Amino acid sequence: MVLKQLQRMGAATIHTIAGLGRAGLMLLGAIIGKPSFRKGAPLLLKQLYVVGVLSLLIIVVSGLFIGMVLALQGYTVLVKFGAEQMLGPLVALSLLRELGPVVTALLFAGRAGSALTAEIGLMKATEQLSSMEMMAVDPLRRIIAPRFWAGVISMPLLAIIFTAVGILGGHLVGVDWLGVDAGGYWSAMQANVDLYQDVFNGIIKSIVFAFIVMWIALHKGFDAIPTSEGISRATTETVVTASLAVLAFDFILTALMFGG
Amino acid sequence: MGIVPALLNSRFICNMENTLSDFIVDIQNMSFSRGDNLIYDRMNMTVAQGKVTAIMGPSGIGKTTLLKLIGGQLKPDSGDILFRGRSIPKMNRSELYQTRKDMSMLFQSGALFSEMSVFDNVAFPIREHTKLPESLIKIMVLMKLEAVGLRGARDLMPAELSGGMARRAALARAIALDPQLIMYDEPFAGQDPISMGIVVKLIRALNNALGLTSVVVSHDVTEVMSIADYVYVVAEKHVIGEGTPEQLRQHESPLVQQFLKGEADGAVPFHYKAAPYADELMELL
Numbered sequence: 001m002v003l004k005q006l007q008r009m010g011a012a013t014i015h016t017i018a019g020l021g022r023a024g025l026m027l028l029g030a031i032i033g034k035p036s037f038r039k040g041a042p043l044l045l046k047q048l049y050v051v052g053v054l055s056l057l058i059i060v061v062s063g064l065f066i067g068m069v070l071a072l073q074g075y076t077v078l079v080k081f082g083a084e085q086m087l088g089p090l091v092a093l094s095l096l097r098e099l100g101p102v103v104t105a106l107l108f109a110g111r112a113g114s115a116l117t118a119e120i121g122l123m124k125a126t127e128q129l130s131s132m133e134m135m136a137v138d139p140l141r142r143i144i145a146p147r148f149w150a151g152v153i154s155m156p157l158l159a160i161i162f163t164a165v166g167i168l169g170g171h172l173v174g175v176d177w178l179g180v181d182a183g184g185y186w187s188a189m190q191a192n193v194d195l196y197q198d199v200f201n202g203i204i205k206s207i208v209f210a211f212i213v214m215w216i217a218l219h220k221g222f223d224a225i226p227t228s229e230g231i232s233r234a235t236t237e238t239v240v241t242a243s244l245a246v247l248a249f250d251f252i253l254t255a256l257m258f259g260g
Numbered sequence: 261m262g263i264v265p266a267l268l269n270s271r272f273i274c275n276m277e278n279t280l281s282d283f284i285v286d287i288q289n290m291s292f293s294r295g296d297n298l299i300y301d302r303m304n305m306t307v308a309q310g311k312v313t314a315i316m317g318p319s320g321i322g323k324t325t326l327l328k329l330i331g332g333q334l335k336p337d338s339g340d341i342l343f344r345g346r347s348i349p350k351m352n353r354s355e356l357y358q359t360r361k362d363m364s365m366l367f368q369s370g371a372l373f374s375e376m377s378v379f380d381n382v383a384f385p386i387r388e389h390t391k392l393p394e395s396l397i398k399i400m401v402l403m404k405l406e407a408v409g410l411r412g413a414r415d416l417m418p419a420e421l422s423g424g425m426a427r428r429a430a431l432a433r434a435i436a437l438d439p440q441l442i443m444y445d446e447p448f449a450g451q452d453p454i455s456m457g458i459v460v461k462l463i464r465a466l467n468n469a470l471g472l473t474s475v476v477v478s479h480d481v482t483e484v485m486s487i488a489d490y491v492y493v494v495a496e497k498h499v500i501g502e503g504t505p506e507q508l509r510q511h512e513s514p515l516v517q518q519f520l521k522g523e524a525d526g527a528v529p530f531h532y533k534a535a536p537y538a539d540e541l542m543e544l545l
Contacts, residue, residue: 039388123374131371131430134331135385135437136360142388 023219029140030148030218043146051112051147052154056161058111059104063095063162066103067169070094074170075178084180088189091170092163096193096202097258100163102250105209108155109242113217116147117238120221121231129222144222148214155210156203163202201257208253209246216242282309283342284441284473285330290339292322292329299325301497302339307441312467312474314488316481317495318519323477324368326494327443330475331365332356343441361389364439368446370430372418378405379414382433389437404432408462424455431462441473442466448480456480460487481520485509493519 074090120143123129129139167189174180193199217238224234285307292300299322307313317323328334329341332348341348343359351359372381382401386392392400405411408428418426427447434442444463448456464487467474478484484491485505493501493508493516501508501516508516517523534540 126374127367127369127371128373130328130333131365131367133333134360134363134365135388135433136357137385137388138357 019219019223022223023215026140026144026219026222027148027215029138030144033141040146043142044149047146047150048154051116051150052158055108055111055154055158058107059158059162060165062103062107063100063165064169064172066099066162067091067095067166067171068173070099070166071170071173071178075174075180084174084178085184085188086192087170087174087180088185088187089192091174092167092189092193093198095163095166096198098250098254100159100166101202101205101209102246104155104159104162104206105213105246106243108151108158108210109213109217109246110239112151113213113238113242114235116151116214116217117221117224117235118231120144120147120218121224121226121234124222124224125226125228125231144218148218151214151217152207152210155213156206159202159206197258201253204257205250205253208249212245212249213242216245283307284309284344285475286340286342286345287330288340288342290329290336290341292325292334292336294325298497300336303494303498305492305499307473307475308490309473310467310471311489312464312476312487314476314478314484314491316477316479316484316491316493316519319479321495321497323479323494324445327365327445327475327477330443331360331363361437362439363441363443364434364437365443366427366430366434366445366447368449370418370423370426372421372426372430372433374418376418377414378410378416378418378421378429378432381418381429382436385433385436400436401432404436405429407435407466408432409458422455424451424458427451427455427459428462431459431466435466435470435472438470439472441475444474444476444478446478447476448478448483456483463487479519481522485520495519 070091071087074087075084078084078086078090120129123143129143132139132142171182171185175182175185220234220238220241221231224230283306285305287303287305289302289304290300291298291302305315315323315326325334329336330343330348332351335349340350343363346355346359348356348359372378373384376384379401382404383397386397386400390397402411402414405414408431410425410428410432413421413425413429418429421429447459447463451459460483463474463476466472476484476488485508488505491503491505491508492499493511493513495515501511501513503511509520511517511520
């Protein structure tokens, strides 16, 4: 009984390490090598549209509502202490440091990450990746690399848009609806938000999350069992694994950036 | 015999010898397994240049795997696979990709890129491997599409094609770069009689017209025997019969005969391996 349990644990460990190895090789194969602007640029532009532009709607709408909710919740607490002028910094810092990068990454994993996994899994199941290999075209460079870079470029931009829209949403509720002074909202925000500590750290977080989400999404698709069930499982795994990884790395990065 | 016919005859014999020794693919004592499952056990096979060579065998014996081994997508456990005298398993990545420009494969599903039109699918390998101007690429693509009868379907997307048309479009893509070797993976599977007739005609016609070498993997006996110059029957981890279609029809192996005649029972039993039926029933009583 104990031996079987140990065997199962050992098999699971080997499976996980082998998966990490395959994921690492896939990423290295995709991003290391001489870039070709003539072939690469149109592919990257197309993926920036598919991965980035098409995610704009969900990012803008979510950012607006989260900013509005933050302002509403923050106001009810701050007003008790007569500190409603601090609503601007509360909304801005929450979004810049945490919610902007994290929620964008979670939404991105759900929208673009799952779509990428399904797309690549389906390409594998229909032998499109194999046929590309047989045509002496490396699928890692042709399929994986442009999608990876498109995600890494677009996610920080989406996080910036998310944060900006969230701050406007906070303004809408705090200033336009609840009557907080507009000048106070903006000036307190300007006084309390630090460019390096808050804005840059938020962007760094977003870049790290982009790297993680894209890596997981692309690997899950590339490594999927080429059946309908396998692709469905890979898609679910992308959302679950990427979300958990983002939250775990958020804690680590927060501890490093703001912990001491 | 006059001097001229004698010379012609000797030249013909020399050519014959050259042709016979000129194998584009040479599989030597190749073994391959997936996990604990041995697929091929020290198998030998050759593919003669300029000929249509068919590989037949029951489902699940690894015919597609064999094509992937020739294409270098899989590596054998032991033995060697030579393509024009060079070992495929020993090639590094760049050598393998360079060699693949001389070979092509028609996948069972067609494997057309779903987000590209038929035209762009056929143009794909040309755009990837050449720096030709778009006007020249257009001419080349239209020539390939004309050869498979799909010039009028150039703007359709793969989802708009029937199974037979998708296979033909994929064939046009496979010959886009004028490869020396083209491998067909079950080209007749799931085709209606008209589409099947078209594909049969195309394989033979393209082989002759373009000077290709063709390897056709299939279990459609009638179609394969009608176009192949040489046939291998693969089963039980190695080649169980080989020869021209006529030689194969006279083959003494009961397994080959069962396969060619499509008999339900014989060397390959109808029943999957199991304990004796009576014993099992008695156990239940």
